[in-house]
Amino acid sequence: MTVTTSAPVPVLRDHRIPADGVYEGVRVLDRLPTGAEERPYELFEPVPQARTIGAEIRGVDLSRPLTDALREELNRALLEWKVLFFRGQHLTSAAQRAFARNWGELETNPLLATGDADEVVRFDKAAGATPTFENVWHTDVTFRERPALGAVLQLREVPPFGGDTLWADMAAAYDNLPREVRERVDGAYAVHDYLPGFARFYPAERLAPFQEQFPPVQHPVVRRHPETGRRMLFVNASFTTHIVGMERRESDRLLRLLFQQAHVPEFQVRFRWQRGDVAFWDNRATQHYAVNDYAPHRRVAERVAIAGDRPF
Numbered sequence: 001m002t003v004t005t006s007a008p009v010p011v012l013r014d015h016r017i018p019a020d021g022v023y024e025g026v027r028v029l030d031r032l033p034t035g036a037e038e039r040p041y042e043l044f045e046p047v048p049q050a051r052t053i054g055a056e057i058r059g060v061d062l063s064r065p066l067t068d069a070l071r072e073e074l075n076r077a078l079l080e081w082k083v084l085f086f087r088g089q090h091l092t093s094a095a096q097r098a099f100a101r102n103w104g105e106l107e108t109n110p111l112l113a114t115g116d117a118d119e120v121v122r123f124d125k126a127a128g129a130t131p132t133f134e135n136v137w138h139t140d141v142t143f144r145e146r147p148a149l150g151a152v153l154q155l156r157e158v159p160p161f162g163g164d165t166l167w168a169d170m171a172a173a174y175d176n177l178p179r180e181v182r183e184r185v186d187g188a189y190a191v192h193d194y195l196p197g198f199a200r201f202y203p204a205e206r207l208a209p210f211q212e213q214f215p216p217v218q219h220p221v222v223r224r225h226p227e228t229g230r231r232m233l234f235v236n237a238s239f240t241t242h243i244v245g246m247e248r249r250e251s252d253r254l255l256r257l258l259f260q261q262a263h264v265p266e267f268q269v270r271f272r273w274q275r276g277d278v279a280f281w282d283n284r285a286t287q288h289y290a291v292n293d294y295a296p297h298r299r300v301a302e303r304v305a306i307a308g309d310r311p312f
Contacts, residue, residue: 027266033230053169054269055081083281090276100152100304107307126298134292137262138238143194148283149308155273162294173261174233185221189244197238223311
């Protein structure tokens with residue numbers, strides 16, 4: 001009788017990495033909500049730029065009024081791809097505002113420089129200019145009770161290199177959170193305030209007059225998209241200060257983990273601008289990051305934002 005013995009199981013040395021980091025590995029990358037129907041587009045060609053986020057729209061002239069059918073298809077594309085890119089549009093400021101108004105009333109922002117109308121925010125960046133919202137992942141104006149639905153950004157002047165913008169899909173970010181983290185944040189609320197974001201580049205005397213106009217507000221840590229019903233992570237490093245009812249150290253630790261999710265490359269699309277290009281993004285479903293790597297050259301952009309609803 002022959003007796004066989006199995007080989008001993010190898011013993012590995014301790015190989016743990018610090019907890020609460022960004023998970024490195026295979027991602028769940030669903031572009032559409034579960035059960036959503038994927039239909040072809042008849043009035044333009046969407047060219048995907050990444051797996052879940054970002055499509056270049058070919059065959060549309062944004063300077064012309066939208067028909068109801070075209071507006072419906074563009075809205076469907078926006079919900080599907082979260083950010084749409086239109087090359088070489090060269091819109092006047094009036095045409096840019098007219099396009100944005102197809103999605104609702106326009107909002108103003110007294111904290112930022114304006115163009116030729118109160119609804120137009122102008123980012124004119126040359127050497128020595130105030131950096132404003134560059135080099136930070138954020139969702140626009142979440143310090144408002146009704147954060148913007150979306151925004152339409154056009155580049156008026158483009159540097160010879162750099163100046164890209166990135167967007168991150170916050171539905172994908174939520175989908176890939178560990179189950180135990182989702183259980184902690186589902187149903188939780190966080191406080192948003194304009195001061196942390198703007199204090200990065202404005203002095204106290206510039207910010208103090210707006211404290212009554214923009215008091216801190218609470219939004220769900222995970223919001224539902226009002227049109228698709230999809231769950232999305234809704235905190236950002238510019239405006240979210242703490243999670244309601246949580247001890248500060250615990251809140252800070254959890255928020256750092258949640259903020260990091262926008263940094264995952266699989267959730268992102270990166271756009272290299274040319275003069276006259278337009279980007280239209282769903283501010284409810286994304287974060288974005290403007291890269292300031294083009295000094296000493298100038299970069300000029302104008303943005304029109306569309307008022308949104310109260311997150312739920």
